[in-house]
Amino acid sequence: MHPLLFVLGIPLLGSLLLAFTGHRPVARAVNVAVSFATLLAAGTLTADVVARGPTFAWGREFFIDPLNVFLVTLTAFVGFTTAVFSRPYMQVELAHGKMTAPRLRLYHSMYQLFLGTMLFALTTNNLGILWVAMEAATLATVLLVSVYRTAASLEAAWKYFILCGVGIAQALFGTVLLYMAAGKLLGSSGGALLWTNLEAVKGSLDPDIMALAFAFLFIGYGTKVGLAPLHNWLPDAHAEGPTPVSAVLSGLLLNVALYGILRCKVLADGALHNHLASGLMMGFGLLSVVTAAFFLWRQKDVKRLFAYSSIEHMGLITFAFGMGGPIANFAGLLHMTVHSLVKSAIFFAVGHAAQKAGTQAMDGIRGLITVSPTVGWGLMLGSLAILGLPPFGVFASEFLILTTAMREQAWATPFLLLALGVAFAAIFARVQPMVFGETSVRRLPHPPALLPVFAHLGLGLMLGLYIPPYLNAWYAQAARLLGG
Amino acid sequence: MNAPGLFSQLLEVLIALALAPLLTGWVNQCRAWLLNKSAPPLTQPYRKLHKLFHKELVLAEHASSLYRAVPYLVFGCMALACAIIPTLSTDLPLSPAADAVALVGLFALARVFQSLAAMDVGTAFGTLGARREMLIGFLAEPALLMVLFSASLLSRSTSLTTLVDLFAHRELAIYPSLAFAGVAFTLVSLAENARIPVDNPATHLELTMVHEALLLEYSGRHLALLEWAASLKLFAYSCAGLALFFPWGIADARTPQAMLLALPLLAAKLTLGGALLALLETASAKMRIFRVPEFLGSAFLLAVIGMLVNILLGV
Amino acid sequence: MSAFLSQFINLLAAILLLLAFAMLSQRRILSLIHLFTLQGATLAVSTAVVGYATAQPHLYFSAVLTLLLKVILIPLLLHRVIDRLNVRWDLETLINIPTTQLAGIVLVMFAFYLAQPIAQISATIARGTLGIALASVLLSFMMMITRSKAVPQVIGFLAMENGLFFAATAATYGMPMVVELGIALDVLVGILILGVFLFHIREQFDSLDIRHLEKLKED
């Protein structure tokens, strides 16, 4: 049996299982176990791909190549660590009465469903299915965001649903246009939406339709990536949902949406023979970086703060892919990886911190390091890492992005610098007093899950100092695939 | 190191030590004359030193060892300064050890020690004096350095002996830069040697004194050494001025016998210089301490203008 | 393919556009639901006609699906919602209706302008359909912007989906079956979730006015 079956099947079955048993205390452990099984399956799949190269599964409907296999591994990994984190987190929420047993059932079930849809979106070869999976992921996360049923979480979920729903509808229009363009070459069979087929004929796709298609796809998936000015759902959804959900939204969903754009960009580049796709990506990337940096300046809520930081980083990654070329693509992929790891680590730390302080308002979280040094250091190091200080991996990718931009898109560097400077000033000014100084937090009876925080930070640190050869090979192949 | 060199070096130091109080006495005498007072005898400074050396040393009860070391240090610095300024001959073995910049450094070292000692006792006047002394010092020091630099630019050297050698044997020419430097030097010397209009060596009026405030707690042999050091400083400044602006007659390494002529010439120059100093002092009035920066600022400016003139005109 | 069928599809497309305009200018929520139902019906018919014209049987299936979903199920749901929540009153719009209509005309022109190069090279049945589909998507989008209540916003969202469906059938002879099924499933689940949400919102805010949903912002 193909390992992919397990990768996709385990979370979906897990979701089904948890839909019935998710309210029981054991469900938290089951959630971890299912996620771990998914991770194992993803590991097997990865090993398979490493051994045999890009493969198809079930006809040509599913396709694993270096570009998505590392995202699959990443998704499974972050999914697992977030499940580990959510175990004690949800216990505290339950104790505080913010969660109830039925909500917990919904939460666990939707969490697995969300992971499943993401893996679906990543592995499918069919751009139509990609859209379906993205929409399903949206629906699952809407339920996750609204799980507290407070006024604020309902508002956030509503906005998330409407804005992303409308956004993703544009992506569907783009997909229809793509199908229309492909139909002329590949016939209106099911194969016309398969990315591998499209990629093979991308040079002869009709440029007019493709331009329009890419525009719709970019706006559509770009809304999910959180590119400014389509980002407005993102801070609300991150801030009001449970913290594990914020972690996976930032760490995984944004990546998967960007993955969708990347697949489309390869086709658009092939068809258009101009820099339209690159230009759009660079422009919106830059706009997001700059806007998000200024948004950061006046934040009061810690999760909103890091949500804007996610917008900034997704902008940077989009900008990198927009530049294209082996180095920038490599940097973009690397940045995707480390951003996922580090940002979710930050959210883990933030989650514990907010629980200890009893508030998400940054003014209420003070001096973590005295009461809970590990959470404090986790938050501090995570923030420094996300701000691009070496030796963390974010710095490595920012180094490559900035220096490449300097060479190829010199006009953009002042904006990037401005944004990076402002972001640094803003985030660090908020994080430092949260970690250091006189304390405002109390101890909780439940020990925090620190393994995920430090595992992620450790990996982030490693990627700044040493990138293993096989990972490097993947990145290089994927970067080649994405072209320039 | 040759014998005549060693001889001239020793001779210079001894002459400086011997003649310095005499110069102070001469200036005081001239001043008294100009003020229509009856003048103290020329040897008055020697008597004073003699008396002080024999007096019992009275120390403030919590004075530290630094306080007791400073008179010797200051005296040693001034003696060394006199040794490296060519007064009689330019054949000085100590000269390569310290050039014009080091000379300024040496004066600064003495000043710093003296100020520290004044602060050591911890009375209001001592610290006040130290502050004022350092204030004058930080303004006078760069001015002095600039004066020396003006000369150095002409001679392309900061070595004092080379400088004097060159000036002593040049054609008589008018150097506008040196004229500026000369005026600046005069102003600096007045300030550095605690003369009117910057300070009045003859008063112990608490609110205006600078140099005397530094010595307020000293007594006995310490005071004697410091008074002697002050005389040496005046002597060194006078000799430096003479060596820079009126170097004629100073012997060089080739003609040690010229020192025989150099000595009376030096005495004559110093006599004249001392009288002029007294004249300058009596002709001006002591200024408020807050005006001192302006006074020294103008000296500094003059010296810089001197250097500028040098560079612009090439002379 | 006969010219008649092609003309018929064009006619249906025109009706779709007309309905989109009508929805843009409709104040009453009940009429809005009726218009939406009509739009669904038009869509179902056009899907069937395209299926017939191009001899693709899976489009019949798709037409049935549309009929079930958009003509029967969703309007039924919407009716139940407004009954249960008692939100029959007239709608206030954020921008007045003549202005929106004028803007709508500009939008239609813009959509045609965009679709023009594609229409010229297009070999599908009706050249103008893509432009019309695009126009109705944009009009629905604008409708969502101008409405201040939750239910009409949802209807706008669904109308947009209709426009997309029309583009998929008329311009491309329908998407692959798997994809269509997936899309239909998503739409169904989506509308269910929306329905649940409407109840939650009502419960929280005692109203379905989305102006209550403006608490989360930068200050």
Place this chain on the structure above:
Amino acid sequence: MPLDCILSAVAAWLLIGIAGVAALRRLTLVAHLLFPLGGLAALLLAAGAAWALTQPPQTVVLPLGLPTLPFHFRLDSLSAFFLLVLGATAAGVSVFAAGYFRRGEGTPPGLLCLEYHLFLASMALVLLADDAYAFMVMWETMALSSFFLVIANHRLGEIRRAGYLYLLMAHLGAIAILLCFGVLQANTGNYTFDNLRAQQLGPFAASLAFLLAVVGFGAKGGLLPLHVWLPEAHPAAPSPVSALLSGVMLKTAVYGLVRVTFDLLHTPLWWWGALLLALGLASALMGVVFAAVQVDMKRLLAYSSMENLGLIFAGLGLAALFAAYDMRPMAALALTAALYHAASHATFKSLLFVATGAVLHATHERSLGKLGGLIRFMPWVAWITLLGTLASAGLPPLGGFVSEWLLLQSFLFAPGLPNGFLNMLVPVVAALIALVAALAGYTMVKFFGVIFLGQPREEKLAQARDAGWWERAGMLWLGGLCLLLGLFPAQVLLITNAVTRPLVGAALNTAGHDWLLVPVSLERASYGPVLFLLGAAACVAATFLLVRWRYHGRLSRVPPWDCGHPDLTARMQDTAEGFGQPIRQIFEPFFRMERELPSAFDAAPRYRVSVSDPLWHFLYLPLARAVEALARLVGRLQQGRIAVYLLYSFLTLIAVLLVVRR
């Protein structure tokens, strides 16, 4: 191999740091075993560096870093010089630190040990880095580890603010440096220094790279107007850390600028030198003037560091100026002056900072207004500090004087420049240098006099105890270095010559003068500190012996004369504020002063004056306000209304479609 020696010292530091974490709260173990071991490693590093000066450059590539750009390290004479400074200074500071860190100072000792040794190791690796990535990684690690050290006592809001400002400026500077490397690689995509060196840049690109380097390294080195963090951060740190920050870390900025200007870029343009000279002088003047009015002993030293770095940068500027006109021997002279000053500043400033640490521990007091008379309670600390004070004041025969002497000498050669305008500027510049040096003397008298001399201004000072043996040993080592640098300049020149020769293609004359510093020729200028010291010592000794031999040694101790004022108290001594008063008056335009004067009828009269940096008000606060205003403006985008958000999406869609259809 010297490089192995140095790398093993670095590895030792890292291991010691990790050992520190393992022994997180065991103070005795950390202090009395790990820190001295770190000192030993520093000595090993210094030995390796000294060895390397005689060897050709060595390189090593580690299998770390980016796949396409593994860490390159290279040990050449320039690196070796700065490593020598690092090792020699760090040895003393580490030994001092062994006795310094106490219990309950915010951060646990083991963590401090990690941060401290990580800081040392990253500084060493910055100096060794031979590619842009390694350099940047180490550079930022250095900033980060020192940031954590600065906020060791993080409970004070003031210290947290200082740390924030520090890291922010460090990061902005690092971005500038990064961009500088980006320009230097000239579209080759290869970031090894070898490749950067091989590029022939046009004047525009080269100038851009230089300017970015000045901004980046200037931000680290406290160059005007990027200095604001320095007087905040250096005093905030624990004293041994302040010593390293001021003494060594600032030198990495000098190193970086030398590396970029003289090594990676080949021939400087003349205006680079002029710019650097101007900026250096401005910072030196600003630094010393502000140092003179400070009332906190560590802030005073921090400003003094700014002054000294300004002088070093001025020296570099002059060297660049000479190099631009191909006057190589002159360039070598100016560069030597800058390097010499870097070395002597490292020793005396570290010494002074650790001394303030000793005072701080003995008295718990940083404010100059509450100290005084400590020479009687802490003679060891006082006398060793005197050495550092004199060196810092630029007085012969100590290290500070030699470098200022060299600097002034190089100015004397400046009139040979083939540029009339520059020639005219030279006297002004030389005058300013002299003024700065003299003001430094003023400041140092204030520093030493107010802390150690006079009467104790507070009762509790009488309980002050002298520093322990570890601290004394560290201070003695540093004091000894000051003395060595002052007394044996000819020997030090052998080291600096090894540096200047490859960089500017010339070196100073050292042949035949073991005891004399003769940069060019005997006729031009010479300085012999040993001879000088011997002369001075001979004079002093002779006087002392003569006086003792000739006269009696009777002595009586009495209370000081009260000038007729019956109750003279210690509070009547001149204060630190009083010492600053003339400076405040003379240099009024430099300051932004706030005075609070009592009226004649106040029952409890109060006098307060606070002096702040006008740059805060003219540059930084407006900048912060601008960002704030912009952020407010951007914040309006997010109003919470879903219709508006939809409108954004709609308009974006329309705009993108318009672009696409074009």
